Amino acid sequence: MIDSEVFEFVERCNKHTATGPLLGDLLETVKSLGFEHLILSGVPLGGQKLAPMVELNGWPPGWFERYVEAEHAAVDGVCIYSAKTLKPFLWADVPAKWTETEGSRRVAGEASEFGICSGFAVPMLSVHHWQSVLSFASSQKTCKLSQRQQVQLVTMAVYAGMSIQALTDTDGEADGILSDREKEVLLWAAAGKTSSETSQILGLTERTVKWHATRAREAFGVATTTQAVIEAVRRRLIHP
Structure with a gap:
C-alpha cells in the first residue's frame, strides 16, 4: 500500500x-x-x-x-x-x-x-x-x-x-439513550450519594431511584451504576 x-x-x-x-x-x-x-x-x-x-x-x-x-x-x-x-x-x-x-x-x-x-x-x-x-x-x-x-x-x-x-x-442518537431522570440519578451517584440520599434530594422513593439506575445500566449494557456513570460521562451525557 x-x-x-x-x-x-x-x-x-x-x-x-x-x-x-x-x-x-x-x-x-x-x-x-x-x-x-x-x-x-x-x-x-x-x-x-x-x-x-x-x-x-x-x-x-x-x-x-x-x-x-x-x-x-x-x-x-x-x-x-x-x-x-x-x-x-x-x-x-x-x-x-x-x-x-x-x-x-x-x-x-x-x-x-x-x-x-x-x-x-x-x-x-x-x-x-x-x-x-x-x-x-x-x-x-x-x-x-x-x-x-x-x-x-x-x-x-x-x-x-x-x-x-x-x-x-x-x-443525535446519544441524546436519547438516557431519560432526564436517569441522568439526574447518575449525576448524584457520581457525587457519591446513595440511593436513599438521592431519593430525598429528588423527592422520589428509593425504589424509584434504584429503578432509574437499573434502566441506565441496561442502556449501556453494564453491570454496575459506577460503570453507567463512567459511560455517561464519556459520552458527554452528564457533566459531574
Whole structure:
C-alpha cells in the first residue's frame, strides 16, 4: 500500500454519511494488506455485553453471532489485551498469559473456521466507550506487516473511529439513550450519594431511584451504576 491510498481514504472519511459505506470503503482499502474482515467496537469490561458496543461489524456471517452468544469476549486474549494497552499490536504478539488459556485457544480455533487466523489491533480512546479497538483480521496464518504498514493501518483506524464518532454525534442518537431522570440519578451517584440520599434530594422513593439506575445500566449494557456513570460521562451525557 502506498501512502497516497491512506490519504485518499482519510479524505473520503469526511464524505461518508452512514456507517455501511464507511465499512465497505475501509475493507476495500485494507484488502491489499491481506485483511478481509474487521470490527470496530468498544472494549467490554466488568460484565459489559459486546453487541451494543459494536460500531462497525465486518466479521464473517455467523461468526459475530457465535462470538456474542458464547460470550467469547470474556476469554478472548486479543479482546482482553485490547483493554490493557493503547499501543497497536499484532494478535500474535499478545502475551501468552492471555492467549494460552483454554478459553482463548477455543476462540482462536473457532475463529479459524470462519477464515480468521491472524490480525492487527488498534486500541483507541473513545467518547462513546471507555476504550475502543479496531481489529483487522486475515485468513493468513501469519500476519506480516512492516512498520510503515502498521502506521498506515493506525492512521486509517483512527480516522475511521473519528468518523463514526462524528456520525453518531450528528444523528443525535446519544441524546436519547438516557431519560432526564436517569441522568439526574447518575449525576448524584457520581457525587457519591446513595440511593436513599438521592431519593430525598429528588423527592422520589428509593425504589424509584434504584429503578432509574437499573434502566441506565441496561442502556449501556453494564453491570454496575459506577460503570453507567463512567459511560455517561464519556459520552458527554452528564457533566459531574
